[in-house]
Amino acid sequence: MSDRPAILEVRDLHAWYGESHILHGVNFAVGEGEVVSLLGRNGAGKTTTLRAIMGLVGRRTGAIKHRGDEIVSLTPDRIARRGIAYCPEERGIFASLTVEENLMLPPVVQPGGLPVEEIYELFPNLKERRTGASGTRLSGGEQQMLAIGRILRTGAKLLLLDEPTEGLAPVIVQQIGASVRRLRDLGFTILLVEQNFHFAARLADRHYVIEHGVVVDRYSRDDINQRMGELNKLLGV
């Protein structure tokens, strides 16, 4: 466990999609200013964990504490208003909106968001393509940058990023990695779901491994090198 105060604390979280019981008691915590990754094989329940935190699953039980307040029974919009932002796996770029409209879409929920100029500094590609084109005309990498960029404006301090590197070229992955590091320096707290273990290993302070809907193990940054063998086995790398 981190020595910093927990911004998010998840206890015995269960979640269902319709009849299927996906999460079977997930426990973990994220400290203020940390980068924490959830690792695990396909279908282990990582994405569901993020969606459950946002209130985007059919039913959930257990406890989710954000800055000490219980949010497990709140609706997604109320959760977002508390300063939690979500960047989905499929990126969720809107085809009927221009790049700029996509960027400006999420409403500001708290003061202290990044100014648009700073976001363009972080992702210069977006600035070039901001007007005219529909958001989905962007390349995969640019769409990912847009998906992350737009939630930085809102003032949310806790970012839930779902597989930000999926399907991207190595050079883009590097660029995204650099941005995430910069975000940590700016004081954002990041909960990251990743398949790409090497990407996560370089970024995250701590890692949780999820299997069959429960957290089965956790590693600190320093543990990783020593325990690489068992981790590879868990992740089936």
Add this chain to the structure above:
Amino acid sequence: MRLTKLALATTALVGLATGAAQAEISDGVIKIGVLNDRSGLYADLSGEGSVVAARMAVEDFGGDLQVEILSADHQNKPDVGSSIARQWIDQDGVDLIIDVPTSSVALAVQQVTSDTDTAFISSGAATTALTNDQCAPTFVHWTYDTYALSVGTGKAVVEQGGDSWFFLTADYAFGHQLEADTKRVVEENGGQVVGQVRHPLSTTDFSSFLLQAQSSGAKVIGLANAGGDTTNAIKQANSFGIVQGGQQLAALLGFITDVHALGLDVAQGLTLTTGFYWDRTDESREFSERFGERMNGQMPTMVHAGVYSAVAHYLKAAAEIDDDGGKAVVDQMKTVPVNDFFAENGEIRADGRMIHDMYLVQVKTPEESEKPWDYYNILATIPAAEAFQPLEQSTCSLVTN
């Protein structure tokens, strides 16, 4: 939507039907089915009002006869109308089908009733085919027909100088025939027809058609349509300044409910032919006021009044011969003149046409109208002998043979 209504209507009917497959008058039960438009554009001129009128006729008749009234919505569709008629006759033992506005539906029902020896009296339908090529010994045409309308309005308007006509015609059997009949009357009286346009049934916007009528230069625009189509056309003609532009509108089939819907501001001056006006005699007033009590103050149309008159006459005939066979009762009805608030010395001819006086009326101005539903000035009475197609011109097989 229509299907649902039919389902509901038929369910209600099944509920009403008693066990007897064929009502015998010896049981003292006569079943009357009021078949008309209960939800569409003719629902106000027939609809529930016709059911009320039939019920009043039954109540007023009294006597030993037990009479039951059924009603259904034919939705102005011939297939719906004939299947309801068939079910009524086969399963519910209906002895008389009455009203049936919409000519195409009436023609379909005529097939069913003549095949099954069931009496059929139409008050709402207009086509003269019912007493010509398609006539039947079980049928009586009570209130009006296209011939009577065209003689009334067509002749009167030409005589007043309206000698060139343009028709706005509803594109189905009734409209075509009304147009053809009126055209003949106009030409016989020295007028000419400069053009016509056929519009689909239940048109909301008539402006295109009115524009064509306007540019034709005809003195008279004849509306060969009915119900909501007529009122919409008149209302819109008013806004396009047709009448102000010197052209005259003639509603070939106008009902008092249409005038009510338009309001006197818009309808004033309109000439039309009717078989009944509630405020004509003491007897008609007496009936109409009783009718109004049951219909939220609405005065009866000629169709409603005709339904009352026809049911009363039918019951008298059936009681007289103690039989409910279609042809038998209709034959008996033909032997007795009709004398009531609706018709004076009315007569049912061999072809099934009940002939009676018709009235040419003009809609009052708002200033002339003194009370609710005070809408018409009667310009002329058209004697029964002139109002309807002469019997010798009928192509009905009951006459020609």
Add this chain to the structure above:
Amino acid sequence: MQTILGIPAPLLFGQLLIGLINGAFYALLSLGLAVIFGVLNVINFAHGALYMMGAFVGWFLLTHLGIGYWPALVLAPLVVGAIGIVIERTMLSRLYDLDHLYGLLLTFGLALIIEGLFINYYGVSGQPYAPPQALQGGYNLGFMFLPAYRGWVIVASLIVCFGTWLLIERTQLGAYLRAAVERPELVRAFGINVPLMMTLTYGFAVALAGFAGILAAPVYTVSPIMGQNLIIVVFAIVVIGGLGSILGSIVTGLGIGLVEGLTRTFWPEASSTVVFVIMAIVLILRPHGLFGRPRE
């Protein structure tokens, strides 16, 4: 006189102008349907009944409360919109998770009930409603006599359609709406109260129908069945324009009005059928409609 295809040119221009007037009504109604389908994924069969209610509210205000046309132009849409909000909150909102056939059946049933109630109380012949004093009379355009009120219909509905289009395409609120059409869940996870937005959208879209109704009251007869025939044509227009396409519904609405106007000149009997023929052709050649995007 100059003629085009055997029709005198003035008559043809007149027909086109009249077509445009009808198209204006089509556009107002199909716009509302397109918005509702886009945002709520509901095929709103009650639209015709709500249009009729707009006209009846106007008539009621005038006859029973002595409130004239101009206030009614604002009040009728508000009343109809409020009714729409009640319908959405109490009934429609329960069906969003189900197949949209359920929404169709619900609104279809509502339309039957509303129209049935009005027929029961008011009959089908309709009620008179005169145009306001300021818009009586008309202008002689040379090729036709244009009633002042009909001119107003074109202006008013174009303003409202264009305003709605601007609202949806050019404002932040519109961006929320467009985004919610694509991914309602994600928009909600950005902190926007999507259910509230859906309720207001439905209210607004049926208020458009109410507006069309009060606009139509002086032109057509105010009757419980006035929406029945119109709504089928409007559905065909939405299909031709592309389900959910805002611009498509406006342009197609006006376009179909023009095509109908032409058909009334050349082949009047077919004038109520032509829109469905066009719909069939469009469905064969471009199943997602003229302006629609294929759904992924």
